[in-house]
Amino acid sequence: MSETVTLTIDGQEVTVPEGTTILDAAKTIDIDIPVICYHEHLTGNGLCRVCSVDSGGRVQSAACVTQCGQGMEVDTQSEDVKRGRRTILEMLASTVDLSEAPEIQEMMDELDADAQRFPEGSKAREHEIMDDNPFYLRDYNQCVNCWRCVQVCAEDAQYTFALSFNGRGFDTSIATYQDNGMMDTSCVFCGQCVGVCPTGALKPKRQAMLEEGYDPDSIFEATRRKRKNKS
Amino acid sequence: MIKPDRTVRTTCPYCGVGCQLNLNVKDDYVYSVEAPFDAAPNYGMLCVKGRFGTDYVKHPGRVKNPLIRVNREEGRSAKAVWREASWDEALDYVADELSRITKANGGDAIATYASAKATNEDNYVFQKMVRALIKTNNVDHCARLCHAGSVAGLQLSIGSAAMSNSIAEMEDLEVFMVTGSNTTETHPVIANFLKRAVRKNGAKLIVVDPRRIGMTNFATHYLQQNPGTDVAVFQAMAHTIVKEQLYDPEFIKNRTEGFNEYIESLEKYTPEWAETVSGVPAQSIIDAARLYANAKKASIYWGMGISQSTHGTDNTLSLVNLAMMCGHMGKSGTGVNPLRGQNNVQGCSDSGGLPNVYTAYQGVADEAAQAKFQEYWGTDLNPVAGLTATEMVDHSYDGRVKGMFVLGENPMMSEPNQNHARAALEKLEFLVCQDIFINETGEMADVILPATSFAEKDGTFTNTDRRVQRCRAAVPPVGNSRPDWDILSDLGRRIEQRLGLELNNGFDFESPEQIWEEMRAVTPDFWGIDYARLEREGGVHWPCPDFDHPGTPFLFAEDFPRGKGKFWEVEYGTESEQPDEEYPFNLSTGRVLYHWSGATMTGRSRLEDIYPEAICEMHPDDAERLEISTNDWVQLESRRGKVKVRVMVTGRSPVNTVFLPFHFAEAAANQLTLDKVDNRAKIPDYKNTAIKITKTTPPEGWDEGYEKPLSQRGAIKDPVEIY
Numbered sequence: 001m002s003e004t005v006t007l008t009i010d011g012q013e014v015t016v017p018e019g020t021t022i023l024d025a026a027k028t029i030d031i032d033i034p035v036i037c038y039h040e041h042l043t044g045n046g047l048c049r050v051c052s053v054d055s056g057g058r059v060q061s062a063a064c065v066t067q068c069g070q071g072m073e074v075d076t077q078s079e080d081v082k083r084g085r086r087t088i089l090e091m092l093a094s095t096v097d098l099s100e101a102p103e104i105q106e107m108m109d110e111l112d113a114d115a116q117r118f119p120e121g122s123k124a125r126e127h128e129i130m131d132d133n134p135f136y137l138r139d140y141n142q143c144v145n146c147w148r149c150v151q152v153c154a155e156d157a158q159y160t161f162a163l164s165f166n167g168r169g170f171d172t173s174i175a176t177y178q179d180n181g182m183m184d185t186s187c188v189f190c191g192q193c194v195g196v197c198p199t200g201a202l203k204p205k206r207q208a209m210l211e212e213g214y215d216p217d218s219i220f221e222a223t224r225r226k227r228k229n230k231s
Numbered sequence: 232m233i234k235p236d237r238t239v240r241t242t243c244p245y246c247g248v249g250c251q252l253n254l255n256v257k258d259d260y261v262y263s264v265e266a267p268f269d270a271a272p273n274y275g276m277l278c279v280k281g282r283f284g285t286d287y288v289k290h291p292g293r294v295k296n297p298l299i300r301v302n303r304e305e306g307r308s309a310k311a312v313w314r315e316a317s318w319d320e321a322l323d324y325v326a327d328e329l330s331r332i333t334k335a336n337g338g339d340a341i342a343t344y345a346s347a348k349a350t351n352e353d354n355y356v357f358q359k360m361v362r363a364l365i366k367t368n369n370v371d372h373c374a375r376l377c378h379a380g381s382v383a384g385l386q387l388s389i390g391s392a393a394m395s396n397s398i399a400e401m402e403d404l405e406v407f408m409v410t411g412s413n414t415t416e417t418h419p420v421i422a423n424f425l426k427r428a429v430r431k432n433g434a435k436l437i438v439v440d441p442r443r444i445g446m447t448n449f450a451t452h453y454l455q456q457n458p459g460t461d462v463a464v465f466q467a468m469a470h471t472i473v474k475e476q477l478y479d480p481e482f483i484k485n486r487t488e489g490f491n492e493y494i495e496s497l498e499k500y501t502p503e504w505a506e507t508v509s510g511v512p513a514q515s516i517i518d519a520a521r522l523y524a525n526a527k528k529a530s531i532y533w534g535m536g537i538s539q540s541t542h543g544t545d546n547t548l549s550l551v552n553l554a555m556m557c558g559h560m561g562k563s564g565t566g567v568n569p570l571r572g573q574n575n576v577q578g579c580s581d582s583g584g585l586p587n588v589y590t591a592y593q594g595v596a597d598e599a600a601q602a603k604f605q606e607y608w609g610t611d612l613n614p615v616a617g618l619t620a621t622e623m624v625d626h627s628y629d630g631r632v633k634g635m636f637v638l639g640e641n642p643m644m645s646e647p648n649q650n651h652a653r654a655a656l657e658k659l660e661f662l663v664c665q666d667i668f669i670n671e672t673g674e675m676a677d678v679i680l681p682a683t684s685f686a687e688k689d690g691t692f693t694n695t696d697r698r699v700q701r702c703r704a705a706v707p708p709v710g711n712s713r714p715d716w717d718i719l720s721d722l723g724r725r726i727e728q729r730l731g732l733e734l735n736n737g738f739d740f741e742s743p744e745q746i747w748e749e750m751r752a753v754t755p756d757f758w759g760i761d762y763a764r765l766e767r768e769g770g771v772h773w774p775c776p777d778f779d780h781p782g783t784p785f786l787f788a789e790d791f792p793r794g795k796g797k798f799w800e801v802e803y804g805t806e807s808e809q810p811d812e813e814y815p816f817n818l819s820t821g822r823v824l825y826h827w828s829g830a831t832m833t834g835r836s837r838l839e840d841i842y843p844e845a846i847c848e849m850h851p852d853d854a855e856r857l858e859i860s861t862n863d864w865v866q867l868e869s870r871r872g873k874v875k876v877r878v879m880v881t882g883r884s885p886v887n888t889v890f891l892p893f894h895f896a897e898a899a900a901n902q903l904t905l906d907k908v909d910n911r912a913k914i915p916d917y918k919n920t921a922i923k924i925t926k927t928t929p930p931e932g933w934d935e936g937y938e939k940p941l942s943q944r945g946a947i948k949d950p951v952e953i954y
Binding site for chain 1: 232233255257260262263264265266268274275276277278279282283286289290291415419423426427430431449824836837839840841944945946948
């Protein structure tokens with residue numbers, strides 16, 4: 001048997017195998033830590049920091065990537081932790097259209113976050129909806145930069161490497177090589193990215209058209225071009 | 232933002248991986264497809280076909296009522312004129328005709344195609360109808376055209392024909408070989424697991440393939456053999472393993488027979504000799520042989536490139552020989568694995584959709600099996616193996632077969648030498664097709680029976696690693712279409728009555744579950760699987776002899792079905808059509824990522840939008856010689872037919888071989904192919920056809936409909952260019 005470590009989370013003692021993250025350890029004793037970028041089946045990357053907890057260090061740690069240490073005392077609900085989460089959510093809400101991210105909205109309600117706290121944000125970041133392939137749409141106005149799509153396109157699933165980050169700091173966004181349309185990248189349209197997107201940023205075209213009020217027959221018509229040989 | 236009315240878990244209708252899907256349904260319309268992350272075999276992954284390619288369910292061309300042809304006297308190749316009929320009328324007509332032909336000419340005058348797309352239950356009822364009522368074993372399906380070479384070879388050497396390992400084992404592979412399989416395009420999700428094995432687990436990959444396919448980007452050794460020289464390469468690998476004594480004497484002694492005779496036959500197959508034949512450097516063959524033999528765990532994965540050949544059986548035997556001499560069998564991540572092409576091609580074979588076996592390969596010639604089925608069904612059964620799919624066409628041509636029932640297949644696209652197939656089908660007295668669309672074969676039929684698509688019916692599919700999984704109805708049937716099992720049960724009752732038979736357990740099925748219960752009862756290998764268990768566990772790998780049995784992810788841990796594995800001597804040689812002065816190029820056919828089989832489904836979905844026409848791949852050297860560049864039109868002509876297509880010049884194709892996908896009716900690769908078959912497996916030689924190439928003009932009335940030609944629209948991801 002591998003080595004174990006014992007720690008306390010919110011006052012509860014828990015023993016887990018060495019290498020377990022704080023997030024997973026908390027799960028074993030039914031403590032829910034909120035997450036946005038983290039996905040159970042992907043490599044954790046600690047990007048959004050909404051899962052930050054107080055683990056006794058100088059700064060808070062992202063529970064999704066921080067491994068449990070022997071004797072660690074973790075607080076997932078301190079005022080500091082909550083304030084941090086609230087601020088992260090408020091900043092997200094100022095720059096990102098979260099209307100199709102009900103889970104994030106729920107988090108905001110729970111933490112009493114104010115979507116209008118930083119009213120200037122969204123002016124600086126506006127993206128056009130990208131409709132460059134027959135299968136899915138990209139609306140980066142709704143993108144929270146969680147990096148899941150980049151990960152599944154790379155080593156977490158498809159090994160296609162069509163997506164990456166572009167820009168720095170506030171202007172960071174998901175992009176393709178030289179901002180090419182998806183058809184001109186290595187994309188094979190597996191849609192793993194669509195499958196892991198936590199907001200409405202990546203959406204199957206069929207679904208988008210249904211939302212816009214098209215009926216199934218006209219959605220079907222939209223895929224047909226002039227030259228058709230099949231009845 | 233819409234919320235689904237319901238989300239239905241089912242199994243993907245495309246390739247043999249058997250990915251689990253969640254269909255999101257709103258107002259009886261499937262508006263999106265997701266993959267559950269917690270379910271084998273795909274764990275959240277899908278490919279473009281499964282995730283975006285299911286629009287065809289709502290295609291306006293779906294057949295909504297039974298159709299009867301009214302211009303029968305004009306011949307089958309005339310444009311069909313249909314009238315809608317009631318189910319009673321159509322089924323009575325079919326039952327009358329099949330009974331008439333059976334009475335007049337005997338049951339063997341009827342030939343039937345079971346369906347690798349239909350469920351296990353559909354196929355079970357179908358073969359029961361054919362065997363118990365019409366008294367013929369003339370039932371086969373497209374496995375004949377894809378993996379018959381693998382099946383025949385595996386049956387000979389170990390007595391079982393299926394993947395020996397599960398998809399789940401791919402992640403802990405150590406060394407593996409991929410040959411004759413363009414895995415990234417034909418089994419994309421399996422390819423992801425294989426890539427992961429290389430990138431995350433440090434597994435070593437040997438690719439043996441004439442085309443520089445996507446998997447080569449992950450390979451340690453890439454052996455690019457000349458088309459059709461597979462046996463030379465594998466025999467030379469075996470030669471090296473014997474010469475350097477890298478084989479596993481313990482395994483050979485305990486588990487196999489015929490090794491001594493076999494190694495004598497290897498003497499002449501030196502790597503140096505193989506180099507002269509295959510073009511693969513001798514040192515590469517030696518390196519690959521050492522890598523494979525010295526591994527603790529090593530698996531072989533192959534596809535159509537191995538089986539679709541006049542020596543498909545030999546190809547398979549030479550691979551199995553390799554695996555057995557190294558003892559690479561019967562362990563996790565270690566074995567021999569033909570990757571099955573269709574969602575239920577494994578299941579259709581398992582359910583008795585083959586001319587020589589009942590369910591789970593219980594032989595029709597085996598007296599015990601025959602007695603069991605005679606007793607259970609309460610009727611006499613024919614012990615003589617029936618016709619294979621390729622033979623059905625020939626027998627139709629010379630009049631021995633007079634009636635044909637095609638269940639969800641499209642022989643007019645899939646059979647080689649289409650002009651011959653057309654002439655054969657034209658001669659039939661009666662042809663009935665049961666399908667969701669009128670495909671190229673349906674155009675020739677007397678009756679169309681409209682079936683439901685995967686999204687509208689219940690049942691089970693068995694994927695490539697023998698995992699039985701549920702297919703569940705998500706939306707109501709289109710028009711008056713009915714599930715296949717329901718149509719066939721109804722038809723069975725009508726034929727039973729007309730032929731004056733009275734079965735014990737007849738055709739009074741009311742649900743797929745009831746059919747599965749009967750299948751379990753007659754099939755020991757399925758006894759431990761029922762719907763309740765599938766509901767709980769998601770899927771079970773057969774053989775599974777009782778409810779306490781966990782299922783069998785990998786086979787042959789203790790012994791082989793035939794007892795000891797047998798080494799078969801394999802001679803290098805080919806009966807394939809060779810390029811000559813008049814027809815100097817070799818044509819290879821295959822699939823592309825966005826399409827599937829005859830494109831009956833993918834061609835009627837969003838996938839058609841991205842890849843709407845055939846395009847042939849040509850090596851830059853050949854293109855230069857012929858003064859052809861990308862987007863030029865060429866005519867490909869063989870001794871049997873010709874097609875016009877556009878060219879894409881790419882290093883993916885080897886010199887002197889062009890590649891043409893077989894999905895497109897207007898440039899049908901099988902106009903060109905030869906109907907010559909492997910003697911043992913009866914599988915046609917789709918990978919070798921001698922052709923000549925001439926530059927030509929676009930077909931009359933050609934309208935691109937797009938700004939740029941297909942090769943410049945970005946649909947085709949050329950691994951040679953990308954990396």
